[in-house]
Amino acid sequence: MENCFTTIFNQRKRKPILFALAIAVLYAVYYFKLNSTIPTTLNIQATKTIASQIPNLSKYVNIIDLHEDTKENFTCIETKYLLHIVKTTICLHDTRDAVSNDIKKKKIWEERLITEVISFLIKYPHMDFIDVGANVGSYTMFAASFGRRVISIECFKPNINRIRKAVQIENVQDKVVLVGNAIYSESGKTFKMNSDPFNVGAQAIIEKDTGEYSNDDMYAVTTIRFDEILPILQDKDIRNAVMKVDIQWAEIFLCETGKKVFDYVNIPVVLMEWDAVPHAKARMGVVLKFFIERGYVATKDMCTNLNTTDAFNSWPGDIFWVNMNRSQIC
Ligand SMILES: *[C@@H]1O[C@H](CO)[C@@H](O)[C@H](O)[C@H]1NC(C)=O
Ligand SMILES: *[C@@H]1O[C@H](CO)[C@@H](O)[C@H](O)[C@H]1NC(C)=O
Ligand SMILES: *[C@@H]1O[C@H](CO)[C@@H](O)[C@H](O)[C@H]1NC(C)=O
Ligand SMILES: *[C@@H]1O[C@H](CO)[C@@H](O)[C@H](O)[C@H]1NC(C)=O
Numbered sequence: 001m002e003n004c005f006t007t008i009f010n011q012r013k014r015k016p017i018l019f020a021l022a023i024a025v026l027y028a029v030y031y032f033k034l035n036s037t038i039p040t041t042l043n044i045q046a047t048k049t050i051a052s053q054i055p056n057l058s059k060y061v062n063i064i065d066l067h068e069d070t071k072e073n074f075t076c077i078e079t080k081y082l083l084h085i086v087k088t089t090i091c092l093h094d095t096r097d098a099v100s101n102d103i104k105k106k107k108i109w110e111e112r113l114i115t116e117v118i119s120f121l122i123k124y125p126h127m128d129f130i131d132v133g134a135n136v137g138s139y140t141m142f143a144a145s146f147g148r149r150v151i152s153i154e155c156f157k158p159n160i161n162r163i164r165k166a167v168q169i170e171n172v173q174d175k176v177v178l179v180g181n182a183i184y185s186e187s188g189k190t191f192k193m194n195s196d197p198f199n200v201g202a203q204a205i206i207e208k209d210t211g212e213y214s215n216d217d218m219y220a221v222t223t224i225r226f227d228e229i230l231p232i233l234q235d236k237d238i239r240n241a242v243m244k245v246d247i248q249w250a251e252i253f254l255c256e257t258g259k260k261v262f263d264y265v266n267i268p269v270v271l272m273e274w275d276a277v278p279h280a281k282a283r284m285g286v287v288l289k290f291f292i293e294r295g296y297v298a299t300k301d302m303c304t305n306l307n308t309t310d311a312f313n314s315w316p317g318d319i320f321w322v323n324m325n326r327s328q329i330c
Contacts (some may be wrong), residue, residue, distance in 0.1 A: 047160050047180055056231045060188045060224050062180035063232075066173040070165040075100075079142075080107040082115050083122070088145035089169040090138055091162035096197045099135065109138040113271060113318055116301060117242060120269060120329065121148060128238050130267070132183065132226075132254060133247035135201045137163035143242075144172040151232060151241075155182035155221035156193060156203060177232055183253045184223035193219045204248035226258030233265055240266045246273040252283040255290035262294060268324035269302060276312045284312070296321040303330035 048065040057063075076091040090109070092100035103109045117139065121127055129143035134154040140163060144150045154160055160180050167176050182191060182205050191205045205221060232238075245251055251272065270291070276284045288311055291298070298306040302320045322329075 047157055047164070049180065054231050054235045058187060058224065058228045058231075060181065060222055061228050061232075062222060064160055064164060064178040064180050066164055066167050066176060066178060068164065070161055070168070072161060074162055074165055075104070076162075076166060076169055077104060077107060079103075082108070082111070082118050082142065085122070086118060086142060086146045088141040089166045090136055090141055091165045091169075092136060093158065093162070093197070093200055098199045099201050103136070103138070110318075114139060114142050116320070117244070117269075117271060118142060118146060120242060120302065121146060123329065124240070126240050127268075128241040130238075130241045130243040130265075132243065132245045133250075134163060134178075135159055135246070137166055139244050140176065140178075141166050141170065141172075144175040145170050148175065149236060149238060150176045151179065151229060151236075151238070152176055153179045153181060153183065153229070155180060155205065156200065157218045159200065177236070179224075179229060179232070180222075181224040182221040183226050183247060183250055183257070185225070185253050185256060187223060187225050187228060189223040191221050191223060192217075193221060195219060201246070202248065205250065226254045227260040230260050230264060233261065238265060240268075242269045242271070243267050244271045249275070249280045249283055251287045255287055268322065270296070270321040272319055272321060274311075274315050274317060274319045276315065281312055291321045294323065296323045298322075302326075 047062075048068045049062040050065045052061075052063050054063075074091040076089050078089055079087050081087045090103055092104060095101055095104075099109060108114070121129070121143065128149040129139070129151075131137075131140045131143070131150060131152045134140045134152045136159055137152065137154070140150050140152040144167065152163060154163060157180070160178065163178055167173055167178070184191070184205070184207070189209045191207060191209065193203045193205050196203050245254060247254070274284070288308065292308065298308065298311070298315070299320045299322050300306060300316055302322050303326060306315050306319060
């Protein structure tokens with residue numbers, strides 16, 4: 001899915017001080033420019049959450065009011081049809097965002113993967129959808145427009161605003177529960193996200209508690225443990241679902257805090273961004289172990305198995321964990 005390239009300046013110079021200074025100045029200018037180009041006030045609509053009637057729901061779970069008016073003027077596009085059966089609406093960021101640009105041009109995002117998901121949903125009419133790290137909601141919107149119930153989790157407010165707008169345009173408010181939180185090992189922490197207007201989908205949470213929450217800070221997020229969505233699943237009686245996970249190396253928290261969800265819901269297919277860069281190897285190792293222990297097999301396309309020994313060198317960037325009798329899907 002969206003890749004995040006980290007530039008590492010690795011300099012071993014005799015006189016590093018001047019060099020370091022120059023780099024620091026360059027960085028400062030770069031970040032100042034980056035941040036100064038973001039329309040900070042315009043971009044935040046304090047996303048209203050609803051006091052939920054759901055029994056036992058933790059106070060930290062932000063269920064977004066999908067009936068709230070969207071004040072901002074987004075560019076929303078009608079997608080192309082997939083499998084001649086379903087199209088939807090996606091609301092975009094400005095043209096700096098690579099993903100939004102791509103969607104604007106192609107009228108679709110990750111066509112092969114979304115098509116595979118829809119194909120699976122066609123075969124299994126009782127399957128709902130759980131979208132963890134929804135970004136602008138491409139998967140959420142296709143699943144909802146296809147008539148499935150969707151639990152969509154997204155922590156970045158400008159993304160939440162866009163998903164809500166798309167939900168309203170498609171009139172699928174009754175299909176979608178939009179949860180405005182980040183998944184973490186502890187509940188109720190306030191974190192910031194890093195800013196990347198050129199690839200909003202590559203933004204990740206910075207795991208350092210700021211201790212304060214401001215609804216006007218578009219980069220502030222509140223954490224929940226994954227199991228905290230269980231009351232929503234119980235309330236809606238969601239017992240079968242396909243899952244998509246794209247949360248920038250926070251998958252480990254989904255595994256460590258989500259056992260009850262995996263026990264309660266039959267989740268035969270999990271589409272996951274597999275970005276096993278060196279600095280995330282330990283974390284992705286935990287994710288690997290979690291899925292294998294639960295009986296999942298890693299595949300390229302739900303059917304072609306991937307060899308676990310290659311997980312950190314030759315697996316593709318997106319994989320499907322599958323936990324079902326494949327003679328029924330392949
Ligand atoms: C809510 O939680 C309490 C305590 O864990 C439990 O006894 C009760 O059954 C739960 N209610 C629902 C509706 O899940
Ligand atoms: C919204 O955006 C469209 C397209 O960019 C523009 O034509 C229109 O005037 C804008 N409306 C408002 C209220 O800003
Ligand atoms: C996986 O790869 C290892 C090392 O290349 C090899 O020994 C093993 O046979 C492979 N397993 C399968 C199931 O292909
Ligand atoms: C898998 O499904 C096929 C076809 O429905 C069936 O014949 C086979 O027994 C199943 N295998 C297992 C292990 O359940």
